Amino acid sequence: MSAMLVDVVSVSKRFTPSVSVGERIAAWLGSPVETRTVHAVDDVSFHIRKGEVLGLVGESGCGKSTLGRVIAGIHPPSAGRATIDGLPVMGEGRKPLKTTTRIQMVFQDPFASLDPRIRIGETIGEGPLAHGLVGKADVHAYVAQWLAAVGLPAEAADRFPHQFSGGQRQRVAIARALAMQPDVLVCDEPVASLDVSIQAQIINLFLKLRRELDVTMLFISHDLGVVRHISDRVAIMYLGRIVELGPTAEIYDRPRHPYTRALLDSVPKLVTGSDELVTFKPIQGELPSPLSPPPGCHFHLRCPSAQARCRTDAPRLDAAAHSVSCHFPLAAGE
Amino acid sequence: MSAPPVPVKALADTPFARFRDEFKTSPVAVAALGVVVLICFVALIAPLISPQNPYDLARLVLSDARRPPGYVGSGGFTHWLGTDAQGRDVLSAILYGLRISIQIGLIAGGIAFALGATLGAFAAYFGGRLEALIMRIIDLQLSFPAILLALVLAAVLGQGKWPLIAALVTAQYAYFARTAHGAASTERSKDYVDAALSTPLAASRVVFRHILPNCLPPLIVVATVQIANSIALEATLSFLGLGLPITEPSLGMLIANGFQYMLSGRYWISIYPGVALIVLIVAINLVGDQVRDQLNPRLKR
Amino acid sequence: MSALLEVSGLTTRFSTRAGVLNAVEDVSFTVDAGEIVGLVGESGSGKSVTGFSILGLIDPPGRIVSGSVKLDGRELVGLDHGALRSMRGREIAMVFQDPSATLNPVLTIGAQMQLAIAAHEKLSEQAAVARCVEVLNTVGIPDAAARIRAYPHQFSGGMRQRVAIAIALLNRPKLIICDEPTTALDVSIQAQILTEMKSLAARLGTAMIWISHDLATVSSVASRILVMYAGRLIESGPIADVLRTPRHPYTLGLLNSLPGIAEPGQDLVQIRGAMPSLIALPPGCAFQPRCGFARAECATRPELTVSGARGLRCHFPLAEAAE
Numbered sequence: 001m002s003a004m005l006v007d008v009v010s011v012s013k014r015f016t017p018s019v020s021v022g023e024r025i026a027a028w029l030g031s032p033v034e035t036r037t038v039h040a041v042d043d044v045s046f047h048i049r050k051g052e053v054l055g056l057v058g059e060s061g062c063g064k065s066t067l068g069r070v071i072a073g074i075h076p077p078s079a080g081r082a083t084i085d086g087l088p089v090m091g092e093g094r095k096p097l098k099t100t101t102r103i104q105m106v107f108q109d110p111f112a113s114l115d116p117r118i119r120i121g122e123t124i125g126e127g128p129l130a131h132g133l134v135g136k137a138d139v140h141a142y143v144a145q146w147l148a149a150v151g152l153p154a155e156a157a158d159r160f161p162h163q164f165s166g167g168q169r170q171r172v173a174i175a176r177a178l179a180m181q182p183d184v185l186v187c188d189e190p191v192a193s194l195d196v197s198i199q200a201q202i203i204n205l206f207l208k209l210r211r212e213l214d215v216t217m218l219f220i221s222h223d224l225g226v227v228r229h230i231s232d233r234v235a236i237m238y239l240g241r242i243v244e245l246g247p248t249a250e251i252y253d254r255p256r257h258p259y260t261r262a263l264l265d266s267v268p269k270l271v272t273g274s275d276e277l278v279t280f281k282p283i284q285g286e287l288p289s290p291l292s293p294p295p296g297c298h299f300h301l302r303c304p305s306a307q308a309r310c311r312t313d314a315p316r317l318d319a320a321a322h323s324v325s326c327h328f329p330l331a332a333g334e
Numbered sequence: 335m336s337a338p339p340v341p342v343k344a345l346a347d348t349p350f351a352r353f354r355d356e357f358k359t360s361p362v363a364v365a366a367l368g369v370v371v372l373i374c375f376v377a378l379i380a381p382l383i384s385p386q387n388p389y390d391l392a393r394l395v396l397s398d399a400r401r402p403p404g405y406v407g408s409g410g411f412t413h414w415l416g417t418d419a420q421g422r423d424v425l426s427a428i429l430y431g432l433r434i435s436i437q438i439g440l441i442a443g444g445i446a447f448a449l450g451a452t453l454g455a456f457a458a459y460f461g462g463r464l465e466a467l468i469m470r471i472i473d474l475q476l477s478f479p480a481i482l483l484a485l486v487l488a489a490v491l492g493q494g495k496w497p498l499i500a501a502l503v504t505a506q507y508a509y510f511a512r513t514a515h516g517a518a519s520t521e522r523s524k525d526y527v528d529a530a531l532s533t534p535l536a537a538s539r540v541v542f543r544h545i546l547p548n549c550l551p552p553l554i555v556v557a558t559v560q561i562a563n564s565i566a567l568e569a570t571l572s573f574l575g576l577g578l579p580i581t582e583p584s585l586g587m588l589i590a591n592g593f594q595y596m597l598s599g600r601y602w603i604s605i606y607p608g609v610a611l612i613v614l615i616v617a618i619n620l621v622g623d624q625v626r627d628q629l630n631p632r633l634k635r
Numbered sequence: 636m637s638a639l640l641e642v643s644g645l646t647t648r649f650s651t652r653a654g655v656l657n658a659v660e661d662v663s664f665t666v667d668a669g670e671i672v673g674l675v676g677e678s679g680s681g682k683s684v685t686g687f688s689i690l691g692l693i694d695p696p697g698r699i700v701s702g703s704v705k706l707d708g709r710e711l712v713g714l715d716h717g718a719l720r721s722m723r724g725r726e727i728a729m730v731f732q733d734p735s736a737t738l739n740p741v742l743t744i745g746a747q748m749q750l751a752i753a754a755h756e757k758l759s760e761q762a763a764v765a766r767c768v769e770v771l772n773t774v775g776i777p778d779a780a781a782r783i784r785a786y787p788h789q790f791s792g793g794m795r796q797r798v799a800i801a802i803a804l805l806n807r808p809k810l811i812i813c814d815e816p817t818t819a820l821d822v823s824i825q826a827q828i829l830t831e832m833k834s835l836a837a838r839l840g841t842a843m844i845w846i847s848h849d850l851a852t853v854s855s856v857a858s859r860i861l862v863m864y865a866g867r868l869i870e871s872g873p874i875a876d877v878l879r880t881p882r883h884p885y886t887l888g889l890l891n892s893l894p895g896i897a898e899p900g901q902d903l904v905q906i907r908g909a910m911p912s913l914i915a916l917p918p919g920c921a922f923q924p925r926c927g928f929a930r931a932e933c934a935t936r937p938e939l940t941v942s943g944a945r946g947l948r949c950h951f952p953l954a955e956a957a958e
Contacts, residue, residue, distance in 0.1 A: 101534070114529075
């Protein structure tokens with residue numbers, strides 16, 4: 001087992017809408033003020049080993065993007081800490097700032113993650129230039145080198161984002177992150193907005209980068225198929241908490257959390273037998289609002305095997321290699 | 335609806351070219367822009383084309399004072415728009431007055447733009463208490479009429495070009511700040527700013543290189559309106575005697591000077607500078623309307 | 636038995652500043668009563684424009700240049716606006732990807748549904764409300780009698796899509812065109828909607844055209860599949876046959892692009908390049924620049940050939956055994 005690179009310890013992220021002056025006066029006069037805190041990430045701990053790809057799967061609103069941004073040092077956590085090689089990714093202080101360039105991020109929508117008014121050569125080169133990874137004289141060659149790494153010609157540097165297709169833009173966004181020579185790449189749904197044939201090209205690019213550069217990745221996606229293909233280990237997230245974490249094959253073949261099981265059952269599969277009957281076992285009900293998550297286990301409202309204890313007592317992730325956060329985990333083969 | 339969602343490569347002309355082509359579809363705006371350019375050009379070359387230097391007191395002859403349009407004065411040339419109470423050629427005075435008005439409007443508008451946009455964008459970028467403080471001050475200021483603020487400041491700072499510009503900037507930067515704050519708050523939440531934060535880049539670079547350039551469209555709209563406003567505001571202050579010194583009359587002061595002769599039938603001293611001022615302001619506003627229609631995404635078809 | 640919907644030679648173009656955009660080119664297919672047909676393609680393939688063309692929802696600068704769309708033998712292309720409007724909703728309805736774009740945020744869903752009924756039929760208020768409740772029950776909205784007084788924002792995304800489907804069902808249309816109806820939804824909600832739609836089609840006998848980019852979703856609802864590429868229909872047939880033995884290289888490429896076909900960690904078999912611009916399509920077969928099997932003959936345009944239940948537009952179809 002290789003060394004631990006990124007360590008996430010009891011990270012929580014809450015978003016509280018700022019209280020306006022009017023509301024503050026109202027509160028001061030004795031009126032109850034409704035504070036609607038969103039618990040996007042709720043006491044999450046895990047680690048990423050050097051050189052591995054950790055998949056992070058969950059439905060929309062489960063907090064996976066927020067968790068990715070905390071690890072990438074974009075949002076400071078409300079509690080807990082994220083470290084790389086023992087050093088915090090964000091500084092302390094009233095306005096904490098990102099302290100390291102060793103974690104970079106690739107975003108879902110390549111139409112939004114590239115500044116539309118700036119030539120992509122500058123987009124890729126500005127970070128390395130600002131952090132002294134390359135001198136002013138060599139920046140052109142440096143940018144060309146990273147463009148080549150993602151399969152784009154050197155002339156691309158002189159063009160604007162709108163002159164590229166979606167797949168090409170995502171390549172640019174990956175080059176921008178790689179040019180900082182990071183140890184860890186946080187990829188937030190990097191193929192979700194791409195067409196199937198383009199998606200395959202980008203997945204292959206990630207596989208190639210992994211082989212050639214040995215980057216460690218946190219790969220966030222809602223797409224179970226993509227995550228299975230690319231990840232060594234997978235974490236399943238539900239309503240701000242990680243409910244199951246383990247080696248990819250284990251999770252997909254022998255899920256232990258009822259939510260993981262249900263999620264896997266919900267995915268439409270390619271049906272090629274003419275008389276094959278397509279049946280889903282959809283999860284009952286809907287995702288509860290993260291404004292008022294249910295007490296106890298967050299999944300108990302939709303869980304087929306929920307008991308009285310699940311309604312009051314929040315389970316914790318155990319420490320096994322294939323760990324699960326459930327009072328009544330499924331037995332193998334169930 | 336996603337039809338037709340095709341990336342059209344051949345359309346890769348610059349945003350400016352697209353803007354220009356669309357601008358051309360409005361004949362009123364094109365005509366107005368022509369008027370603005372013409373006025374600016376005429377004002378620029380005023381010393382070359384005006385028959386007289388109206389600021390050169392030695393050249394003013396008192397016997398030429400208050401003559402009607404068409405009068406041939408002692409200088410040997412025709413006063414096409416008449417003369418004022420000091421014997422100044424009104425046409426020359428208007429040309430020089432336009433020069434001053436446009437100059438002050440542009441300088442004041444430019445400084446207000448830079449100051450307001452920077453304040454608003456930084457407030458949006460940093461958020462928290464700093465944002466609250468800056469934006470409350472700006473809201474407070476916007477609740478006063480600009481003219482009142484400018485009047486007080488002009489009275490306190492005294493006469494002259496720079497005090498006047500300072501007064502105009504103070505009265506107007508808040509509009510830019512609020513617009514920049516709104517646009518920058520939207521940009522702040524976009525992924526490319528998060529990408530810059532994940533690099534990380536310095537705050538000044540994120541604001542000046544990334545956020546502000548993307549806030550330009552609404553700021554340009556405000557700028558066209560505010561330049562017209564600062565010209566009108568300057569004219570108002572000068573009319574009230576709080577603007578430029580009497581030796582360098584701007585349009586407002588020309589109107590004020592002729593005002594007392596209106597009832598005695600010597601209309602030209604006030605009316606012609608007034609007409610020049612109105613034409614300039616209306617033309618800028620017509621251009622501004624078209625720019626706003628084109629840059630406002632809500633009005634896009 | 637004649638088909639419910641018969642589309643033949645449908646061609647829709649948009650004139651843009653850069654030139655004429657061939658969104659849909661010579662598309663022909665049929666839909667039988669009660670059948671779910673999947674229409675699959677990537678963005679820019681013309682699948683959505685095909686749906687809009689059937690409904691007559693093409694506005695300038697777009698135009699249906701040629702072809703015919705027959706519903707129960709009645710020609711729809713060339714009908715005036717009034718006739719099209721009375722046909723829409725009553726005979727063909729549409730469900731869109733984003734339900735919040737089709738629901739009016741300031742009206743209760745009951746009011747919107749009653750407006751949709753009133754557009755085609757005069758019903759007493761009681762009868763109309765009864766119909767609304769019945770349809771909402773059909774799509775699986777619990778407590779429908781109370782929920783009709785709720786506003787769209789009081790529903791979750793999945794529930795809103797159910798409401799949109801209920802509105803489409805209100806006037807008991809013969810055909811519903813579903814344009815990526817589950818793309819914006821989470822997998823668990825998508826599974827619920829897919830199950831619901833399948834049983835609806837079976838129960839009510841409503842035919843559906845299911846437009847999607849996702850082969851797996853389509854394969855779990857549709858019985859027949861149409862694959863589009865760059866505005867043209869390139870392969871069609873019973874879904875299991877097409878997915879098991881694709882005969883067009885593009886269909887095979889799409890299938891191979893799916894993770895889950897290859898072993899985890901191995902490179903996916905990707906299609907090189909990107910979809911050509913619909914303004915400057917290559918001559919001949921539109922897929923030829925990306926095709927691994929292209930030969931000189933591919934510079935001429937292949938015609939749609941039909942053999943049995945399957946249609947194909949390719950000079951060098953893959954052998955049956957290419958499994």
